[in-house]
Amino acid sequence: MVNDHIRQGESGDESSGGRVNRRSFLAAAGTGTAVALAGCSGGGDDTVNIGGIYLLSGVAQALGTSSRNAARAAVDDINENGGINGKDVEITVKDHGNNPAQTIRSLVQEDNSDVLIGITSSGVGLSTAPTIESLGVPFMATDIGTPYLTEFDTDSYGDYYNSADGTAALKPNIFRSTANTSHMTYGIAKYVADNYGAMRVANMGPDYAYGEQCWEYFKAYSEGLGVDHDYVASEFPSLEANDMTPQINSVLNNDPDLVFTSFWAGDATTFISQAAEQGLFDEVEDVFDTIGADPTVYSALGDTTPEGIHMSGWYWPTAYDNEHNQAFLDKYDSMYSDANVPSIPGFTGGQTWGAVQTYKQVIESVGSLDADDIVSELEGFTFEEDPRGPITFDADSHQAQAPVTLGTTSFDADVPYDGAGLVDIQKYTITRDESLELLDGSGLGPGM
């Protein structure tokens, strides 16, 4: 254990209270082994520690980074306004790493995080949920789409973890501050039903659980809404694909009226630029995307983004006319106007800021950092000051009842970069009962 004493020193640097540092040090000197002790000293000091885990490298780097920026802005805002219960707030954000479950353990057991936010991938969200449950610390998912994570009805949909085909994966201490795939695809299916009716629809999405689930849910909601589409093609280019032209051409060969897509971040940029090259946007009536609407995507595309297609997101900066959203935008701009990122938050911004601010209110309301108390307070809790308007966390599903936005791409949008943005933004909301009725017979759970 050559490294133990070094680790001890390092962990001492991170915890703010000198008392903890010395106590740990003395104990370490006494036993000659230090590692065990740093982990036991959290909570009692003068800070509230928030742990964050996001993809800060690879395809989703821009996405994870903008979530981290929004979280840091919220922490800064809280500290400027007296902290939480008078305590300073510190945030540690880590990359998923090659073993996200162990990264989460490290955030809690080595960095003493009191509450957690994060995760940039549905697959990782589902696979780390048992670890989060075991750690017992409240976790707020800000960037995950899969409805399974907040589906609690194991009788109807099967337990995700103890059967080969179960899809209900809710764990008691996991909440979600963003709308999920079930909700997003409902918004798009509803828009199509209201504006187009039955059409020839093709699908393109990333080749993993998210892309597949988006397509399944879109079809199920369309059927529930009584729209009898003709599904002419479905293509799944691999995640981070450099070349999507074979799939784009295959879709075009089937002559669709509408193209439904579920690309995001780098994949959305690749799809739009290559689809534009292949003339896809001229040949079809409309294109929809689930979570591609993000400043980083539009600024990367410059003038390539076609106007008039419909893209949705969990959050769009100009979609909400309220003082809390303005406060968030002002804070974000003040912190990142000089940085090498767009000075407006991305599509995970609102719910990440909201998650941190929700924690503040909940912790102050229970008056302690007790994990169980925070969890039970969160069930049914309404956060009035969310940038997206008041948000309630459902007591059963732990899913935030937050609206999704669906807008039209345009170069007239008010954005601080050269590129497109969203205009004519519509918001969609849906309840569990409505969702159950629409999805009836599909075998898919509402997850809300």
Next chain:
Amino acid sequence: MGGTFDSVPSVEGNERLLVGVGLLALVIAPFVLGPFQRSKLAEVLIFGVFATAFNLLYGYTGLLSFGHGMFFAVAGYTMAKTVQTVGPMFNFGELFGGVSVLATWLVGLLLAVLVTVAVAMAIGYLAVQLEEIYFAMITLSFTMALYAVANQDIIGTVQAVLGIGNDTFTNGSDGLTFTLGQVDLFGFTFTLVDIADPMAYYFVTLVVFTVAMYLLYRIVNSPFGTVCKAIRENPERASALGIDTTRHSWVTFVLSAAFSGLAGGMLIPLFTRVTPDYAYWSFSAEPVLMTVIGGPYSFFGPLVGAFSYRYIRWFISRFEMLEAYWQFSFGVLLLLVVLFVANGIIGAPEQLREWLDSRGE
């Protein structure tokens, strides 16, 4: 490849003492360590078995496999499938009552080793026909093929075409996640793998580790192990002595895979998730690195390498700057080992002594 493994009889007493002290430390360690480090140590022990099993083929027989991750993956998927499908299918819950979790785990581990052996027999039969770089390349090809099978869920797709199952078998890139619950052993209840604090699983790991290392030690110090070394030093000469080198290499390949499978079957429940990444070539580089760092010409070299590799990796992760460039940090370290110590960390003290002696003259 100047092998200097054979221990001089006089050091044996020393070695025994060291092993005794080491084991004692491993028994005491979990009581001193915190939950995160307890789990880390269990993980390191499992990697120790993995690297030692790998070295049976590399250091002892002279065959560099660049595909040992595939055995790890096969074992991991077998374990996950046992928990998710086999257990419920044969109704382990009712069959074994309170110890059903333990039974599922045991059956899973047994199946993990057996399935790995079956896979290794087929792949090994083809692989050992080749030597040196060609052997490395064919093992690399096989692991990447298995990666594709798991990542694209080819088995699930085939099943769907045949109309069986629910069109997912490996669950693609997301992999399979599962947990092992409570054991009730004669009224004594504990969680077999408590993710946040795997105290019970640490001791299970320690027992499996000790047995596996003992068996591997017996193998390399048997006539079988001597033949391995003969093949490593000079395959033609070994052949001339009447040894069927291909067949012997094949058996060694399968043995090495069996212990690698055992390691995979142990680690996956601790990590709660198996993904195709274990079959990706970069994971197969891990036992190679551990062995090179620790020292391939000593039985305990790979174990020392596994300890060094995993703890240095963890240490780097504690510093944001080092972590951002961890491959670089690690590369520098590896370069130093390869350049300056012939037989890894475990050979370093010996080498230092020789160097000091030569300066004294």
